[in-house]
Amino acid sequence: EAQVTQNPRYLITVTGKKLTVTCSQNMNHEYMSWYRQDPGLGLRQIYYSMNVEVTDKGDVPEGYKVSRKEKRNFPLILESPSPNQTSLYFCASSPGQGQWVSPVSGANVLTFGAGSRLTVL
Amino acid sequence: DAKTTQPPSMDCAEGRAANLPCNHSTISGNEYVYWYRQIHSQGPQYIIHGLKNNETNEMASLIITEDRKSSTLILPHATLRDTAVYYCIVRALNAGGTSYGKLTFGQGTILTVHP
Numbered sequence: 001e002a003q004v005t006q007n008p009r010y011l012i013t014v015t016g017k018k019l020t021v022t023c024s025q026n027m028n029h030e031y032m033s034w035y036r037q038d039p040g041l042g043l044r045q046i047y048y049s050m051n052v053e054v055t056d057k058g059d060v061p062e063g064y065k066v067s068r069k070e071k072r073n074f075p076l077i078l079e080s081p082s083p084n085q086t087s088l089y090f091c092a093s094s095p096g097q098g099q100w101v102s103p104v105s106g107a108n109v110l111t112f113g114a115g116s117r118l119t120v121l
Numbered sequence: 122d123a124k125t126t127q128p129p130s131m132d133c134a135e136g137r138a139a140n141l142p143c144n145h146s147t148i149s150g151n152e153y154v155y156w157y158r159q160i161h162s163q164g165p166q167y168i169i170h171g172l173k174n175n176e177t178n179e180m181a182s183l184i185i186t187e188d189r190k191s192s193t194l195i196l197p198h199a200t201l202r203d204t205a206v207y208y209c210i211v212r213a214l215n216a217g218g219t220s221y222g223k224l225t226f227g228q229g230t231i232l233t234v235h236p
Contacts, residue, residue: 004164031222033222033224035226037162040228041228042208042226042228042229043165043208043226043227043229044226045223045224045225045226048223048224050221050222056223058223058224059223088162090164090165092164108153108214109155109167109170110155110157110165110167110224111167112165112166113164114163115162115163117162
């Protein structure tokens, strides 16, 4: 089944303890992205990656790091988590510029993971 | 970057059509309109997309105005299971567009379907 898998789904941690949220997709997608969702603020993009070894900042990158060493994986790293990073996180992927997308269909659709709920105490 | 504006909330009676508007007045010629929805706190799911023609699939219809500055998502016979947050975004077809990588979802529209 084509999917985006995030782990862990739930995590409670303490301030300053480094953690990594993994994201893996099995669709050979070039594009991957991370979002956080907070009440009243909708989905906000943290980082995105157009391809292997290519990453760029979204709207709220502070306090986060990412890496893209392989096409299928795009981990989100919190080097020193703080309580304001308590949030629901989503990873998403879509076909990329190296993969032909019909200009007629324009079907560059994002597939989202199930989400990771992180609590930082 | 092209941005979208949606009403924060809407109500609809079960069995009636739900019409969700979206403004995207700064949309560029190579940008498509995509609609997603999020039920509870699950991952958002794709609904439909379009460039300039009206589109229909098994889930919904999408009406895009001729000037492409706004669109309407239509759920023809809303059910209780359609209660969700609906997001409208614009995204360039390829990496040459500024809205290809960096995407803005906003807060979306909370649609509540009543019995």
